[in-house]
Amino acid sequence: xxxxxxxxxxxxxNLLKLHLEENGYTVFTAADGMExxxxxxxxxxxxxxxxxxxxxxxxxxxxxxxxxxxxxxVIFLTARGNxxxxxxxxxLGGDDYLVKPFSMAELIARVGAHLRRNYExxxxxxxxxxxxxxGSLSLDEDGCCLYVAGELVELSAKExxxxxFLIKNPDKVFTxxxxxxxxxxxxxxxxDNTIMVHISRLRNKIETDPRKPEYIxxxxxxxxxxxxxxxx
Numbered sequence: 001x002x003x004x005x006x007x008x009x010x011x012x013x014n015l016l017k018l019h020l021e022e023n024g025y026t027v028f029t030a031a032d033g034m035e036x037x038x039x040x041x042x043x044x045x046x047x048x049x050x051x052x053x054x055x056x057x058x059x060x061x062x063x064x065x066x067x068x069x070x071x072x073x074v075i076f077l078t079a080r081g082n083x084x085x086x087x088x089x090x091x092l093g094g095d096d097y098l099v100k101p102f103s104m105a106e107l108i109a110r111v112g113a114h115l116r117r118n119y120e121x122x123x124x125x126x127x128x129x130x131x132x133x134x135g136s137l138s139l140d141e142d143g144c145c146l147y148v149a150g151e152l153v154e155l156s157a158k159e160x161x162x163x164x165f166l167i168k169n170p171d172k173v174f175t176x177x178x179x180x181x182x183x184x185x186x187x188x189x190x191x192d193n194t195i196m197v198h199i200s201r202l203r204n205k206i207e208t209d210p211r212k213p214e215y216i217x218x219x220x221x222x223x224x225x226x227x228x229x230x231x232x
Contacts, residue, residue, distance in 0.1 A: 001115050002026045002044055006036035006062060007051040007077065012100075016049065019104050020111070033057025037065055045072060047115055049107075052078040052089065060092055067093045071144070071157045073114035077102070090197040093156040113186050118157045134167055135215065135229045137206060146206070153205050158183055162198055163206070166216065166226035175223040199224060 003025045007013040010031070017027045028043060030036035034056040039045070048066065050059035057065075063074055076089045076097040089097055096110055132139040138147040144160055146153045155163065161183050166174075174182075176195040184194075203210040217227045 001046045002028065003111065004028045004030065004036060004039055004043075004045045004048045006030045006033060006048065006054060006059065008032055008054045009051070012051075012077075015104070016107075019108060023108050023112075025111070033059065033062040036062055040066060040070075045070075047072055047111060048074040049111070050074060050076055052076055060089060063089075063092050063094055067154070067156075071155070071160070073118055073157055075107070075110060075114070087193075087197055090194065091201060093154075095156060095158045096194075109186070113184055114157075117161065117183070117185050132164075132167055134170075137167070137215070139164060139167055148206055155205065156201075158198055159202055159205070163202055166224070170226050170228040173219050173222055173225045178223065 001024075003020055005013060005016045005020070005027060007016065007029070008031050013029050013031065017029055020027045028039045028045065030039055032055045033050075036048075036050070037057065040048070048063075050062055052059040054062075059076055059078075066072070066074070071093075073095045074093070076094050077100060078089075078097060079100045095114060098107060098110070132141065136149045138150075140147065141164070146155050146160070146163065162179065165179070165182055176192050177190055179195050180186075180190045183198075199216060200210070203213050203216055206215055207213045214229065215227055217225050219225055
């Protein structure tokens with residue numbers, strides 16, 4: 001698997017490269033966002049690890065560019081623990097974040113979890129029904145994409161996996177931890193905020209009025225469920 005590391009601090013960049021290569025990954029490195037974008041356009045990249053604060057093109061805007069053509073998993077690295085920065089990164093289509101200083105073992109574990117979920121999942125699920133239709137939603141499982149009222153709607157990898165899981169388990173209530181375990185395939189780094197942000201992003205993309213959701217219902221004090229409209 002090919003990993004793109006975009007980090008302007010040379011020591012951190014080299015350390016990430018060393019540990020990732022020790023774990024069997026092929027690593028491309030960039031000192032700024034523009035260099036990373038050029039590497040991405042010219043090489044098959046499976047996962048990105050992006051520092052937020054970089055010269056020329058920061059991590060958030062780098063992700064915006066990449067999301068025009070790719071839904072590969074992206075992990076943000078940031079020296080800022082501000083909650084709004086994390087929400088912004090996830091809202092732009094990022095899949096995860098780590099605040100500096102971070103544990104290298106934790107980073108390697110998260111890289112493995114994201115790649116395992118997104119790529120082994122795709123490899124092992126080639127034979128399936130191409131579309132799951134619910135109300136105005138049409139989930140294309142062959143193309144890993146979503147249509148709402150016939151219009152293609154862009155989803156990040158985690159958004160797609162979460163919607164697919166919910167839509168195929170209608171009217172079953174899941175806690176945030178159960179959703180995290182299912183989509184991220186781990187318990188160790190469970191984070192309530194990650195689930196809430198992804199649910200909010202999905203609602204904004206599939207609901208006519210996200211404040212009064214028709215599909216993804218909140219079950220207060222418990223979690224969420226996917227509601228199937230009666231006329232479906």
